[in-house]
Amino acid sequence: EGNEPGDSAKITYRELLHKVCQFANVLRSQGVKKGDRVSIYLPMILELVVAMLACARIGALHSIVFAGFSAESLCERILDCGCSLLIT
Numbered sequence: 001e002g003n004e005p006g007d008s009a010k011i012t013y014r015e016l017l018h019k020v021c022q023f024a025n026v027l028r029s030q031g032v033k034k035g036d037r038v039s040i041y042l043p044m045i046l047e048l049v050v051a052m053l054a055c056a057r058i059g060a061l062h063s064i065v066f067a068g069f070s071a072e073s074l075c076e077r078i079l080d081c082g083c084s085l086l087i088t
Helices: 013-029 046-058 071-081
Strands: 037-040 061-064 085-087
Parallel strands (some): 037 085
């Protein structure tokens, strides 16, 4: 379920696993490894869940900043957690 009343999608566990593994490989190719910190700045969409689970899969810590926050709030959160990658 997304932010809008009619905004929804269906996905199987198999499809989700495939997307998570693909994105985990993307994160690894960007040099993200276990223990690294990653910030995720996305609205309530499927890609948010995929990014979060991909971080967990490779052991990277993730911090979710919802898209409603301002640029200043995002900046503060990035600096506070010392993230090495921002997913938007």
